[in-house]
Amino acid sequence: MDEPGAEWGTAEGRAMIRLLWDPPTPPARGPRQRLTLDQVVTGAIEVAAAHGVDELSMRKVAQHLGVGAMSLYTYVPGKDELFELMIDRAWAGRAVPDRSLPWRAQVEFHAREAWAMYRANPWLIHSNLWRMPMGPHVLDAQEDLYRAVLLTGLPEGTVGRIAGLVESHVFGAARSAVTDTSMSARTGVTPDDYWESRSSFWGTYYSLERFPAMTRIWQNGGFDEEFTDDAWEFGLQLLLDGVERLVTAPDATAPPPDGTADDTARPGDGTAPTRADGDPPAGSGA
Amino acid sequence: MDEPGAEWGTAEGRAMIRLLWDPPTPPARGPRQRLTLDQVVTGAIEVAAAHGVDELSMRKVAQHLGVGAMSLYTYVPGKDELFELMIDRAWAGRAVPDRSLPWRAQVEFHAREAWAMYRANPWLIHSNLWRMPMGPHVLDAQEDLYRAVLLTGLPEGTVGRIAGLVESHVFGAARSAVTDTSMSARTGVTPDDYWESRSSFWGTYYSLERFPAMTRIWQNGGFDEEFTDDAWEFGLQLLLDGVERLVTAPDATAPPPDGTADDTARPGDGTAPTRADGDPPAGSGA
DNA sequence: AGCGGATACAGTACACCGTACGGAGAGAAT
DNA sequence: ATTCTCTCCGTACGGTGTACTGTATCCGCT
Numbered sequence: 313m314d315e316p317g318a319e320w321g322t323a324e325g326r327a328m329i330r331l332l333w334d335p336p337t338p339p340a341r342g343p344r345q346r347l348t349l350d351q352v353v354t355g356a357i358e359v360a361a362a363h364g365v366d367e368l369s370m371r372k373v374a375q376h377l378g379v380g381a382m383s384l385y386t387y388v389p390g391k392d393e394l395f396e397l398m399i400d401r402a403w404a405g406r407a408v409p410d411r412s413l414p415w416r417a418q419v420e421f422h423a424r425e426a427w428a429m430y431r432a433n434p435w436l437i438h439s440n441l442w443r444m445p446m447g448p449h450v451l452d453a454q455e456d457l458y459r460a461v462l463l464t465g466l467p468e469g470t471v472g473r474i475a476g477l478v479e480s481h482v483f484g485a486a487r488s489a490v491t492d493t494s495m496s497a498r499t500g501v502t503p504d505d506y507w508e509s510r511s512s513f514w515g516t517y518y519s520l521e522r523f524p525a526m527t528r529i530w531q532n533g534g535f536d537e538e539f540t541d542d543a544w545e546f547g548l549q550l551l552l553d554g555v556e557r558l559v560t561a562p563d564a565t566a567p568p569p570d571g572t573a574d575d576t577a578r579p580g581d582g583t584a585p586t587r588a589d590g591d592p593p594a595g596s597g598a
Numbered sequence: 599m600d601e602p603g604a605e606w607g608t609a610e611g612r613a614m615i616r617l618l619w620d621p622p623t624p625p626a627r628g629p630r631q632r633l634t635l636d637q638v639v640t641g642a643i644e645v646a647a648a649h650g651v652d653e654l655s656m657r658k659v660a661q662h663l664g665v666g667a668m669s670l671y672t673y674v675p676g677k678d679e680l681f682e683l684m685i686d687r688a689w690a691g692r693a694v695p696d697r698s699l700p701w702r703a704q705v706e707f708h709a710r711e712a713w714a715m716y717r718a719n720p721w722l723i724h725s726n727l728w729r730m731p732m733g734p735h736v737l738d739a740q741e742d743l744y745r746a747v748l749l750t751g752l753p754e755g756t757v758g759r760i761a762g763l764v765e766s767h768v769f770g771a772a773r774s775a776v777t778d779t780s781m782s783a784r785t786g787v788t789p790d791d792y793w794e795s796r797s798s799f800w801g802t803y804y805s806l807e808r809f810p811a812m813t814r815i816w817q818n819g820g821f822d823e824e825f826t827d828d829a830w831e832f833g834l835q836l837l838l839d840g841v842e843r844l845v846t847a848p849d850a851t852a853p854p855p856d857g858t859a860d861d862t863a864r865p866g867d868g869t870a871p872t873r874a875d876g877d878p879p880a881g882s883g884a
Numbered sequence: 885a886g887c888g889g890a891t892a893c894a895g896t897a898c899a900c901c902g903t904a905c906g907g908a909g910a911g912a913a914t
Numbered sequence: 915a916t917t918c919t920c921t922c923c924g925t926a927c928g929g930t931g932t933a934c935t936g937t938a939t940c941c942g943c944t
Binding site for chain 1: 940
C-alpha cells in the first residue's frame, strides 16, 4: 500500500497509465466479464463512502459487488491501482470555470470545486499517501488551475508555486475539517464527555501559565469556527491577496524564483517538449 | 489504526493523555521491566526512520528492541498510542524562538523548525491521519506559534486562523517534498526510465493541445525547483506578506472573523476557562 | 457443428498485521 | 515461606493483500 505505480518508467507504471487513460476493452475470447471497470471503481467508492476508507478492502468491495475477492484482480492489478482509479474518478465530477472571468475568480472557482470534492469524498484525504495519480481528470483540473494562474502574467515558476499553494491550502483545510467532523460524528459526544475531559486534561495538566496564548485565543472564541465550512476561505483570500500584490507590485518581498536568469533560453510555447532532465509532476502531490 | 485516543472524554483518551503527560513510574511489585517507555518510543522511531512508516509494525519494533511482540503492550496500550508518543517525541526537539524578535521573525523561525522536523522525520507526514496528539511538546510548540502571531495585535479569531495556515502550509510543503524525495530515492531511476516513461505517457497520451498551460509552465522550468528545500519559503513569505498587510490595513479583503460583534463580552486573560461549548483543539489537525 | 484455446471466476493458501488471552516465572510485601 | 502482583511472551484469532490453481465459460476457427 505504498506508492504504487509511481515510477512512470516501470512496467507497472505504464500499466497504470494505460488503465487510467484508455481502459482496455474486454477481449472477446473467454467468458464475458460479469462487471465493468467502472462498476468496480464505483463499488469501491461506495464502500469507502459508506464505511470509511479504513474499511475499504478488496474482500469488502468484492462482496459489495457480489463477486469473489480474486475476481477483482481481473479488472485491476491491485488495491493501489484501484485507489488511483477512485481518485481520478472523484476528480472527474468537477465543473470548469468560466474562462472569461478574471484569474482570481477562476482560481476561487477551482478552489471551491476542490473543497466541495473533498467534502463529498472524505476518503480522498488519504490520497496524500500517494502521489497524485496522473489520470486524465486530475490533469484536466490541474490544467484549468494553471491556466487561471497564468492569467496573472507572473513568471512561470511563480505560477507553478502559487498553484501548488492553492491546492495545498484547500487540501489542508479539508483534511482538518474532515477529520474533525468524522471524529465528532463517530461518537455522539459533546456535552458531558467534554466536561469530563476537561476535568481530566484541562483541569489536570493544562496550565494557564504554561499556555497563556492559547488560553487567550480560546477565551476569545478564536478556535470556535476554525473548522466551519467557510473558514478556509479566509486563508484563500489571504493567499490571493498576496498574489494580487505580487501582480501589481513585482518588487514584493517574495522573490520570483526563476523568471530572470536560467541555464538556457527556453523556447516559447508550441514546440514539443525537449527538456532532458525531468517531466511535469502535474499532480504536485497536493 | 483509526483515530486512537481521540475523544478526550473516553477512558482510552484519558489514559493516552496520562501517558503523554506523566508516564507512569514502573511499579515495584512484579519483576523489573526490561525496557523503559522512552526506549520503546525511540526504538519505534528508529524502525520508522530506517525502513519507512509502512514497515512499522509492533513485531518489528519488538524485534528491534530484542523483546517479544506482546511485551510492548505492557508499555503502551496499542500501536496508535505508540504512534502518538512518537509524534510528541518528534516535536520535543524543537528550539524556541527569541521572544524579543518581531512577530514575523518568530513565525518564520517556528515554520523553519517545523520544516526541519518534517524533513528529519519523514514518517511524521502520516500523522495527518490522526488528530494532532495533545502532548506536552506539541502544545509547547503550538503555544510559541500562537504567542508569536498574537504579537500582530490582530483579533484572536484571525490569529488562530493564521497559525493554522502557517502550520498547514509547512505540512503540505513537507509532504510534497518528502514523497518526492522518497520516491526518487526508493529506486535509483532518473535518466533512462524517464525517457522510457516519456515515450509511454508523454508521447502517447499527453497532448499539447489539451494541456497548454502545463506545457508552458514546464517548458519554462516552472516545475523544476518546486520541491527543493527552500521553495516552500516562497509560500511562507506570500502568507506573511498577507498577514502584514492585514496588520497595517485592517480593512483588507479578508474579513476578520470574530473581533467585532459576538454573543457576549468575554473576559480578558488571567481568569480560568469558563466557556461551556468546546475546548481548544490546540493541534488543529495540522 | 464441433473443437481448441483463451479467459473470467473463485477457492485455497501464504505471509503479515494488530492484539486478546493465558501461562510461566520473577520479585517485593506480608 | 507464602502470597500476590506484574512482566514477558507463545499461541491464536480474525483481518489484510494477493499468488497460485483449477474449473467453467464462451469466441473464433475449422
